Amino acid sequence: MALLPIDDSTPPVGPTPSIASSGTPGVAGALEAYRQKDMTKVRFKAIGNAPIMRQNYYRITASNRFQAVIQFLRKELGWKAADPLFTYINSAFSPTPDDTVANLYKCFATEGHLIVNYSSTAAWG
Amino acid sequence: MSSLFRQMVWDGTVPLAIKLAPSSLPSSSDRMLDTYFIQAPRISYLPLLIPEIRQNLCDLVLDEATAAALREEDWWFETEKDNVLKWHWPIGLLYDAHFTTMSASESCFLPSASSLSPPMPITLYLSNPPADKLLLTPSVESLKSSFMSQCKEADFLRWGSTRRMTGLRKTEQDGLWDAIREHNYDNFWKIGSKILPNPNPPSPLLNSSPPTPNPDGTGAATTTNDAYAVRSIPLRLFLPNAPVIQDLCSPVTQNGVHTTLGDLLSASFPLLFSKGANIQNTSISGAYAVVQGMEPPLETEVGWLGASLAGADGWVNVCVGLRA
Numbered sequence: 362m363a364l365l366p367i368d369d370s371t372p373p374v375g376p377t378p379s380i381a382s383s384g385t386p387g388v389a390g391a392l393e394a395y396r397q398k399d400m401t402k403v404r405f406k407a408i409g410n411a412p413i414m415r416q417n418y419y420r421i422t423a424s425n426r427f428q429a430v431i432q433f434l435r436k437e438l439g440w441k442a443a444d445p446l447f448t449y450i451n452s453a454f455s456p457t458p459d460d461t462v463a464n465l466y467k468c469f470a471t472e473g474h475l476i477v478n479y480s481s482t483a484a485w486g
Numbered sequence: 487m488s489s490l491f492r493q494m495v496w497d498g499t500v501p502l503a504i505k506l507a508p509s510s511l512p513s514s515s516d517r518m519l520d521t522y523f524i525q526a527p528r529i530s531y532l533p534l535l536i537p538e539i540r541q542n543l544c545d546l547v548l549d550e551a552t553a554a555a556l557r558e559e560d561w562w563f564e565t566e567k568d569n570v571l572k573w574h575w576p577i578g579l580l581y582d583a584h585f586t587t588m589s590a591s592e593s594c595f596l597p598s599a600s601s602l603s604p605p606m607p608i609t610l611y612l613s614n615p616p617a618d619k620l621l622l623t624p625s626v627e628s629l630k631s632s633f634m635s636q637c638k639e640a641d642f643l644r645w646g647s648t649r650r651m652t653g654l655r656k657t658e659q660d661g662l663w664d665a666i667r668e669h670n671y672d673n674f675w676k677i678g679s680k681i682l683p684n685p686n687p688p689s690p691l692l693n694s695s696p697p698t699p700n701p702d703g704t705g706a707a708t709t710t711n712d713a714y715a716v717r718s719i720p721l722r723l724f725l726p727n728a729p730v731i732q733d734l735c736s737p738v739t740q741n742g743v744h745t746t747l748g749d750l751l752s753a754s755f756p757l758l759f760s761k762g763a764n765i766q767n768t769s770i771s772g773a774y775a776v777v778q779g780m781e782p783p784l785e786t787e788v789g790w791l792g793a794s795l796a797g798a799d800g801w802v803n804v805c806v807g808l809r810a
Contacts, residue, residue: 388590388758388773388808424729428621453648454638455631457574458621464732468643468718485638485648 401466408480423463449478491794498528500581501605510612514549528578562615570619586807590726640720640800683713685793713793721802737789748784772809
């Protein structure tokens with residue numbers, strides 16, 4: 362699992378590879394250069410009756426899909442696959458599980474964090 | 487003009503050739519008849535086609551007992567390249583992404599742009615859905631909630647909050663989805679025009695005080711509905727065999743110039759699209775971009791795309807392909 366608790370003394374992992382350093386020439390190389398790999402910060406917020414986590418801030422590989430965040434939450438909360446878990450960004454909408462964390466971070470980060478609300482019941486439909 | 491493009495997007499269809507997976511066929515099946523051709527609306531979704539596929543393909547190929555025992559919630563779709571099709575993507579996007587991806591693989595024949603659209607080959611499996619790849623249960627109910635979430639995400643990008651979506655009455659929210667299921671343009675846009683920006687181009691030079699997007703993230707109530715007043719266009723970039731790219735995409739630059747598709751592509755993929763010395767952006771290495779099955783000129787403004795060529799969920803899907 363790629364989620365790590367945040368310790369701000371550690372340097373950020375995996376800088377974005379620069380396009381110039383990509384060794385593969387041509388179009389295939391161009392495509393490869395855009396496959397991103399770096400880290401973003403995620404902040405979890407419980408809603409309603411959902412239990413609070415011991416730690417709310419985590420670092421996650423940006424190329425992960427949101428599905429990885431959902432799976433991580435389930436594991437941390439000790440919830441089974443059948444237990445309902447609803448996740449939202451910015452208390453507003455549910456991203457699709459195949460959105461990458463990088464995309465969500467770029468579009469919706471607040472003060473350097475992607476805020477993920479979680480709940481055991483539907484909150485913002 | 488504005489509603490012309492909306493109507494064209496709504497009426498757009500793509501040909502699909504749906505074939506039953508041989509592994510899904512018991513020996514009693516009629517294997518002479520295994521492919522069903524369908525002209526499907528771009529803005530629709532695969533699960534909405536299931537009743538028609540069942541009636542015109544499965545019920546004819548399978549013996550009566552097997553057909554009766556089918557569980558539609560177990561059905562899933564794959565391309566011939568073994569890529570599981572995301573049932574929550576609009577069909578038009580599945581189609582465009584498939585053919586732009588094919589264009590990037592070397593061993594592929596692509597018809598020239600002028601010829602008719604080829605059918606997209608799809609294999610239908612009747613059991614053992616790969617839950618890890620489908621991510622969500624492919625029921626019509628979860629499809630509806632996924633559609634609503636996409637509408638809200640787009641709303642948040644456009645206006646900085648989901649107030650326009652949440653401001654709709656429950657019957658109106660349901661009405662959006664029902665209009666897609668019933669493929670009813672008028673019913674959809676009666677409600678859709680309350681959420682989506684107006685595609686009419688702004689009159690140039692008339693804006694002494696241009697409706698600039700609200701710069702802070704709090705989403706103050708924007709009342710204007712202008713296509714160029716949105717904070718960001720809900721827009722996704724699809725590269726062959728790569729994760730989808732989504733970023734903030736303002737219709738107007740800091741200098742007050744309208745952002746074009748070419749600006750966006752050259753900023754996102756400078757190795758594929760270069761910013762020309764003049765205003766013109768150019769594509770290198772034969773890269774091209776498809777929106778709703780068309781190749782818009784690179785000088786097309788993204789604000790206009792957001793208002794005119796967005797799908798019913800409000801998203802503009804740009805698929806990048808490579809021409810040999």
